[in-house]
Amino acid sequence: MPDQTVDDDPLEELHGLAITAGTEVVDELIQRRPNPSHSTYLGKGKVEELRTLVQEHDADVVIFDNDLSPAQVRNLEKEVKAKVLDRTELILDIFAAGARTHESRLAIELAQLEYSLPRLKRMWTHLSRQSMGVGMRGPGEKQLEVDRRLAQKRIRDLRAELSKVERRREVQVASRKEAPTVSLVGYTNAGKSTLMNRLTEADVEAADKLFATLDTRTRRWAIPGWGTVLLSDTVGFIRDLPHSLVASFKSTLEETRQAELLLHVADASHPNVFQQISSVYAVLEDLGIEEKRTLLLLNKIDMIDSPVQLNRVLDRYPNAIPVSARQGKGMDALTEAVGQVLGREFLDLKVTVDPADGKLLAYLASKGEVKARDFEPDKVQIHVRMPAGAMGPVHRWALEITPVQRFESGGLTAKEDDRDITDESIGGPANHDLPSMGNESFDTEIPRSSGEVA
Numbered sequence: 001m002p003d004q005t006v007d008d009d010p011l012e013e014l015h016g017l018a019i020t021a022g023t024e025v026v027d028e029l030i031q032r033r034p035n036p037s038h039s040t041y042l043g044k045g046k047v048e049e050l051r052t053l054v055q056e057h058d059a060d061v062v063i064f065d066n067d068l069s070p071a072q073v074r075n076l077e078k079e080v081k082a083k084v085l086d087r088t089e090l091i092l093d094i095f096a097a098g099a100r101t102h103e104s105r106l107a108i109e110l111a112q113l114e115y116s117l118p119r120l121k122r123m124w125t126h127l128s129r130q131s132m133g134v135g136m137r138g139p140g141e142k143q144l145e146v147d148r149r150l151a152q153k154r155i156r157d158l159r160a161e162l163s164k165v166e167r168r169r170e171v172q173v174a175s176r177k178e179a180p181t182v183s184l185v186g187y188t189n190a191g192k193s194t195l196m197n198r199l200t201e202a203d204v205e206a207a208d209k210l211f212a213t214l215d216t217r218t219r220r221w222a223i224p225g226w227g228t229v230l231l232s233d234t235v236g237f238i239r240d241l242p243h244s245l246v247a248s249f250k251s252t253l254e255e256t257r258q259a260e261l262l263l264h265v266a267d268a269s270h271p272n273v274f275q276q277i278s279s280v281y282a283v284l285e286d287l288g289i290e291e292k293r294t295l296l297l298l299n300k301i302d303m304i305d306s307p308v309q310l311n312r313v314l315d316r317y318p319n320a321i322p323v324s325a326r327q328g329k330g331m332d333a334l335t336e337a338v339g340q341v342l343g344r345e346f347l348d349l350k351v352t353v354d355p356a357d358g359k360l361l362a363y364l365a366s367k368g369e370v371k372a373r374d375f376e377p378d379k380v381q382i383h384v385r386m387p388a389g390a391m392g393p394v395h396r397w398a399l400e401i402t403p404v405q406r407f408e409s410g411g412l413t414a415k416e417d418d419r420d421i422t423d424e425s426i427g428g429p430a431n432h433d434l435p436s437m438g439n440e441s442f443d444t445e446i447p448r449s450s451g452e453v454a
Contacts, residue, residue: 011030013065014087014090015028016189017087018090021090021094029046029050037072038072039071039075040072040075040079041064042076050062051079051081054082060083061082061084062076062083063084063086064084064087067087073086088115088240092108092111095108095111103169106162110155110158113151113155114155117152117155180261181218181231182221182259182338183234183256184196184263184265185256186236186237186264186280187236187266187267187276190265190266190267191326192234195263195297196219196233198331199331199334200219200220216233216235218231229342232256234256237279237280237283239275239279257287259292260293261292261293261338261342262284262289262292262293262294263295263297263338264296264297265299266297268304269303270300274316277296295319295321296320297321297322297330297334298317298320299324301322301329302326321337345387346385346386347403349383349384349402349403350383350402350403350404351364351382352380352381352398352399352400352402353380353382353397354399355379357397367386368384368385368386368387368390369384369386371383
C-alpha cells in the first residue's frame with residue numbers, strides 16, 4: 001500500500017518460513033502497487049517476470065507473502081507453470097510437519113480443511129463438466145460435491161473432538177493446585193524455548209528456526225526466596241497468523257489463558273521488534289487474554305551491537321527487562337520481578353474456623369492450598385496458602401486470621417516462622433491494580449510484499 005514503510009529486507013520473514021518448510025529459496029521478487037490485481041494479484045509485467053524467473057531456475061514452487069484468493073492461485077499457476085502457495089498455506093504446512101501430539105494434529109487438520117474447503121474446486125478441474133441444464137451435471141461436479149460434503153463432515157467431527165479436548169484441558173489446568181502458572185509467549189524464534197531451558201534445565205528443543213515449538217510444555221521453575229511455579233512454553237506467534245489456526249490451537253494455548261502471569265519474550269536485536277511486539281498483543285487479543293498481567297522481556301541483548309539499539313526499545317518500554325537467555329544475563333532481575341509480581345497476590349495464613357462452618361472449610365479447600373489442619377474441640381485451625389483476591393469470604397466468616405508468611409512486592413517477609421515455602425500453591429484472580437507492562441498497540445504496519453521463488 002502507498003502509506004506503508006519498507007523494511008531493509010521485506011521478505012526476510014518469508015525467507016525464514018520457506019527454509020523452515022524445507023524449501024531452497026533461489027530468487028525473490030517484490031512489487032509495490034496501490035491495489036493488487038483481482039485476477040493474478042501481481043501486475044501483468046510482474047507475472048511475466050515471475051514466469052521468467054521460474055523458467056530460469058527450474059523452480060517448483062512460488063510462495064507469496066500475502067493471502068491469495070482461489071481464483072488468483074489458479075490463474076497464477078496457469079501463467080507461471082508452477083505450484084503457487086500463499087502465506088497462510090505455507091504456515092499451515094509448517095504446522096502440519098511439526099505437529100507431534102494428537103491434540104496439535106487435530107488442530108492443524110481442522111485449520112487445513114477450513115482453508116482448503118473453498119479451494120476444492122480447482123482440485124477437480126481435470127474432470128469433465130457438462131452444462132446442459134438441470135439434472136445433466138457431469139462427473140466433475142458430482143465428485144466436487146461429494147468431496148465438499150466429506151470435508152464438511154470431517155470439519156464438524158474435528159470441531160466436536162477438539163471441543164472435548166478443550167474442555168478436558170480447561171478442567172486439567174484449572175484444577176492444578178501445586179503451583180501458580182507462568183506462561184511464555186512471544187513472536188516465533190524470539191528465544192522462548194532457550195529461556196525455558198535456562199530457567200528450568202528442561203532440555204526442550206530450542207532450534208534457530210520459526211515455529212520450533214508447537215506443543216505446550218510445562219516444567220517446574222524454582223524461584224529463590226519465593227517458591228516453585230509452573231513455567232509453560234507455547235507456540236510462537238507471527239504477524240498475520242491465520243485466524244483459523246488461532247481458533248484451532250485454543251486448547252493448546254489453555255496454559256496461557258489460565259496463567260497468573262505472562263512473560264512476553266521479544267527479540268530486542270530484531271529490526272522489526274516493535275511490530276513483532278504489537279503482533280503478539282494482537283494474537284493475545286484474538287484469544288481474549290490481552291488483559292493478563294505481563295512482563296516484557298527483551299531477549300538476545302548479546303546480539304545487539306550498539307547500546308543505542310537497546311535504549312531505543314527501552315525508551316518505549318521502560319518497564320521491560322533486558323535478558324540474554326543464551327548467556328544467562330538478566331536472570332536475577334527476571335526471577336526477582338516474577339517473585340515480586342506473584343508475591344503481591346498470595347498469602348500464607350493460619351485461619352481459625354468454627355468446626356460447624358463447613359461452608360468456610362470447603363471454601364478454603366477450593367480456593368487455596370490447605371497445608372495443615374489442627375482440630376480442637378471448639379475450633380479448627382487451617383494453615384492455608386491462597387490468593388489475596390479470594391480473602392473476602394474468609395474475612396467475613398473466620399474466627400481469626402493470623403499471617404504466617406506474607407508475600408510483599410519487596411519479597412518474602414516472615415511473620416511467625418522461617419519455614420520454607422513448599423512448591424504447592426494455587427492460582428488466583430489477577431491483581432487489577434498492577435498495570436500490564438508494555439501492553440501497547442501501534443499503527444506501524446509491515447509492508448505486504450510479493451513472494452519468493454523456491
